[in-house]
Amino acid sequence: MKFSFTAEQEEFRSVIRRFLEAKSPTTAVRKQMESDRGYDPAVWRSLANDLGLTALHIPEEYGGAGFGVTELAIATEEMGRALLCAPFFASAVMASSAIVHAGSDEQKQAYLPGLASGETIGTLAVAEPDGGWNAEAIKMSATAAGAVYRLHGAKSYVLDGLSASLFVVAARLANGHLGLFAVPDTADCVTRRPLKSMDPTRRLARIDFDNTPATLLGSPEGGEAAYAKTFDTMVACLACEMAGGAERLREDALEYVNMRVQFGRSIASFQVTKHKAADMLLEVELAKSAAYAAAAALDDGDADASAIVSLAKAGASEAYIQTAIHAVQMHGGIGFTYENDTQMWFKRAKASEVFLGDAAWHRERMLQNWSA
Amino acid sequence: MKFSFTAEQEEFRSVIRRFLEAKSPTTAVRKQMESDRGYDPAVWRSLANDLGLTALHIPEEYGGAGFGVTELAIATEEMGRALLCAPFFASAVMASSAIVHAGSDEQKQAYLPGLASGETIGTLAVAEPDGGWNAEAIKMSATAAGAVYRLHGAKSYVLDGLSASLFVVAARLANGHLGLFAVPDTADCVTRRPLKSMDPTRRLARIDFDNTPATLLGSPEGGEAAYAKTFDTMVACLACEMAGGAERLREDALEYVNMRVQFGRSIASFQVTKHKAADMLLEVELAKSAAYAAAAALDDGDADASAIVSLAKAGASEAYIQTAIHAVQMHGGIGFTYENDTQMWFKRAKASEVFLGDAAWHRERMLQNWSA
């Protein structure tokens, strides 16, 4: 496993960071999080066309750039840092990975170029109103009706479910296997409802399918394996996104205490503040290391990759919210106000804590996948 | 439930504290913990005859003083504070409670006066080599042979098992019920082996019973209820003992940092040391409150008493070892040496963490017994 980024990867990160500093300062984030759509289409186009980020992890033969999980994760880390409002995670990570891993060659040709160019905004609908992201929890049924299938049931916590024009939906086939299905937003019998998201920078929706026509991606037996790979990819990217957000919180809190005076001296000169800052550094660096290892393990095809991915998510779940709690505390009263930016990352940390499975669930998954 | 001690109880505590300060300073503890016997018979006699502590919780009609769990727990709290080496917990808490709760009137007349006077040293053998203190884990069998029973199997972690002259043994009857049995140390077919105790102030033994004659205490159906009451009493007393030890550690560490200079200033003037001392105070006070509440709940016959008892033990398990870890750390290198007294309480804290069930087990027991 590699433990450093190449010069190209470092440069790639710098480009994204500069882009997001310009396009997604907190003023822009506040504007988008209070908007109806929830993101800025101009930024989305620029991110797709100028930086090519939507194409990152899609193979070259389908219009993508063919980069690994590591590069995709660098992008999400930077987006987590900037708290970018955009359907990137839903489309370029979740939907794209699902189609890459599940689709037939023909299906990839049909769907991936649009996702790669950013023209299509996709998402992946897995969790149901009472369930999580584990394959066994999926109860929605898909019944075969000739060449197409029909979906019946509800999906919840669907990321960017209102913005998406293409749904990949996990449902249970008559043979008991899991299937991943493509459903365009133009399909009949799809009802979308926005959910009230605690984190307004990341929109969620509930989607009801009532006899909705859908295309099975790949074979009727391959769904589990495809979903497992997809899930690992998206969890690794989420862990990196969370590490990026945590690092930003840590840096901003440090900057604040360095600037701030109390009792006639810098708050940063109080030993307790210093030690808290040291502990925050430790937590964030460990979270980063685990998240990077997760992406690298997937790119390496490491036998323990699923375990490492879950390790990273469990660690990120704890580290991000813990850093957010410390960051609010270090700001004092002002940190609890809406006008202070800390709260925006706090809410992202809180939502990310459970998104794609919470720490306890990932710890159990980690041990079950641990070969050692 | 009462949340304060009466003037009499406060005075009672002072008497014990003065006694232990005189009879069980750390020099004496070190001497006993390195001795073969493990305690000083002269101190034991004085504790029994002069202070009457062995008689505390035994009803007056059987030679006891008839005090409640609260008074018994005050005694164990002070002994935990002083780290007294003596078979008090085994005899005056465990064995005495078991006989009080399980024995027939005749049996109480037979056994309790000797325990009350301190002439008899009793203990209670419950845990087996692979088990814990929960009734369901008891596998040792007791077969009826006329008026007496015969015991077969091994007990481990038997407190003061080498010093005791009377064993109360938990075993499974043919009817599936639990039975508590009295076995004198003069019985045939009892093999005792000292176990190497991490905490040398609290000796443990393994005892093998091989067709050993034994007297069933009470009826063949009453064992579970009697053991449940006994167990609650001993756990409440242990929680108080642990709180007492934790408080002593906290006070000694505070005294050390107040006395100690580094970088030309008192260690106690460093903000991080101050905050750690505040956190230790919080932890110890919460542990004390819970332990006191456990004893009070038993005296009151509170419906939630078993839950409160387990809450107190779970809390004490965490607080005692945490306080010990902080205390070593506050002493620095010297705190890790054998010659510094902190290590003696550290080992007691570590052993107490699991004695009579660890924090996790008690948390589960707490919820199962919670009526709210």
Add this chain to the structure above:
Amino acid sequence: MTEMTEQQVRDEVRAFLSQNWDPNRSLIEWRNILVDSGWGAAHYPKEWLGKGLSAAMSLVVDDVFREFEAIGAARMGIRTLAGATILNHGSDMHKRKFLRGILTGEETWCQLFSEPGSGSDLAGAATRADFKDGKWVINGQKVWTTSAHHAHFGLLLARTDWDAVKHKGLSYFIIDMHQPGVDVHQLKQMNGHASFNQVFITDAVIEPEFQVGELGEGWKVATTTLMHERRGADGARRYEQKINRPERIYQEYNEEVDHLLAPYIWYPQRTGRVDLLIEHAKAAGRYGDPAVRQEIAKVLGMAKAAEWTARRARAAQNQGKPQGPEGSIGKLAASHVARAANRVHTMIAGPNAMLTGDDSWMDGTIAEILVSTPAISIAGGTDEIQRNIISERILQMPKELRTDTDRPFREVPRNQVG
């Protein structure tokens, strides 16, 4: 003259209420009668609208009011602190002008101490009061001000001498909030509520007679206000309860309560709502999960132990024992409990923790917990300040070195604000 006996008080209050209490009066009419009688603030001196009773004896008065379900004088909010401060340090004019309005509830007060530049350090106030043309001219910012948006008067701490040391350059004023130059902005919190205000003061004017106490003695006067605030922290937090009865006066009173409590409706959620953990776990189908049960038991254990610690403290107080350490750790324990409860509610909620409002469990209560607990370790003295206090006052450890208290305030480093 000796103090009345308890029975005499009871008899007199009963006689007064029997004769005067009428729930069909308007609230203001009744309170004016009450204030004239002296029973509205029995612990005030006789010459200032009271009866000169001790605090203990005035609890007896409350008792009789409850018998009659009679409404008492207004006492929620900052007004009580204003009354106490004015009685202690105010001039006769202040007492004449303000005490009645305080007691009838017709005039509302706010406290202008905290500033954006000095959160935990109240004596570091840098709002200026400059004496020009016979008047005080005020400039600065205040923050964390409850009820400023509907207050008539403010208790203002401002700096009148920049060459004096920190605690000696402050003076204390009563400021008319309804004047040009006083701008009140609601301060929204991360949980969406707006419990506090920022107050921007620009060339606002105070007549010299509205200074309270001596020039440069403002910190001393503020200490009185703060002492009453702390004393009330347990007592006054028993916010008034609404009374569910149909008569006119109850309706008016309930409106008053609603109005004053509005900023605080999320306060229960900032404690972490340990009381809801088991209910939430059962509702979410997670109560059988051993890992969840461990976490619930941890929090429940900590919360119960904290509650019992508080009761130990109260029991000791009631027995007249000296205050032990158990009385000082409650606030810090509450922070731990709230933070841990947040974690466990999140664990129980699972994906639902991403939602808010009525998409969240228990009609949004769970979501409100998740974004409200960070307040508990900040408001009313941060955890760090609590640990300083515990270590210095209870454990008698050395005080932090101070570099700001013994030199002219203008030389003390401070934050640039605004």
Add this chain to the structure above:
Amino acid sequence: MTEMTEQQVRDEVRAFLSQNWDPNRSLIEWRNILVDSGWGAAHYPKEWLGKGLSAAMSLVVDDVFREFEAIGAARMGIRTLAGATILNHGSDMHKRKFLRGILTGEETWCQLFSEPGSGSDLAGAATRADFKDGKWVINGQKVWTTSAHHAHFGLLLARTDWDAVKHKGLSYFIIDMHQPGVDVHQLKQMNGHASFNQVFITDAVIEPEFQVGELGEGWKVATTTLMHERRGADGARRYEQKINRPERIYQEYNEEVDHLLAPYIWYPQRTGRVDLLIEHAKAAGRYGDPAVRQEIAKVLGMAKAAEWTARRARAAQNQGKPQGPEGSIGKLAASHVARAANRVHTMIAGPNAMLTGDDSWMDGTIAEILVSTPAISIAGGTDEIQRNIISERILQMPKELRTDTDRPFREVPRNQVG
């Protein structure tokens, strides 16, 4: 003359070993040959028993030695620090007298810096060196001294000027440990091992020529020793491994290793032995318990993340990148891991955690973990010192106010010892 190329070094070492290496020699005989050749300490200057090679190039020498399974010069323990300090600051006499014995292993060294009165504060040493009748007379106590019980010489930091400020009143000496007035007592730890000594020095004598560096410059010399100690903290901790071969020299070498490693045999246990968690849980029948699994996964996750963080740091170093924060947090992470692992081993062991020796799981290893992890957060810089370093050096936060460094040392408050 230019430095040799890697190939030249390889060739020369191979030639030398082919001719001279004979595992049937005695260890001392061989090391004398080695020292004479210059290949025993190739990074020492040519005039002082070395070859003047760079540190990197001397790794090549090690490489060739491994090819031959040849034993190198002695380098475990404090001797390496003694050699480096003498080379940097010692006189020619020191070099002549000590370097050979250091390299052959015939003479053993110890470091006399720490004192009971100054744990984390080495420059606060208060051991006296008084100049009387042409000799230095030493009085004081030293502590945390490894190998002092069999050392021939000690590196001593002692105070020669009590009117100078803290860091300027110290001088550095080489003290003969085998003299009256030097008493070494083993210091037993709570886990029963005795890895350290206390050294009581009473009127011990040092001839003036065994002062190292200038008078009053002892702290500067000590800094060299400490720098080599820190640099070795990663490298030298790869303690020498025993070699399982029958010839005489290996037997003697293995005895040396055993002897020197004896104080450290419990060191693996102070890390918490995360590697044993799953094995322990399976052996104890607890691996199926969901609550236990949660705790194992937490520790394992933390330990893995810490390991990967260390590898990130090494990878960056290998690429010549500036050191990032990831290099400084390893020690603190190790403390967290060890403490958490102790908790989980306890949870797994259940009642067995009360036992020790061969009554404990895994033949006492588990018990040894339980009473050894507290060392990890103290030895080699406490967690508190680590956090100070991280916040001040990595995060560039303000330094703690010092009151001890700018006045005569005799006026600085210090601990009374003994």
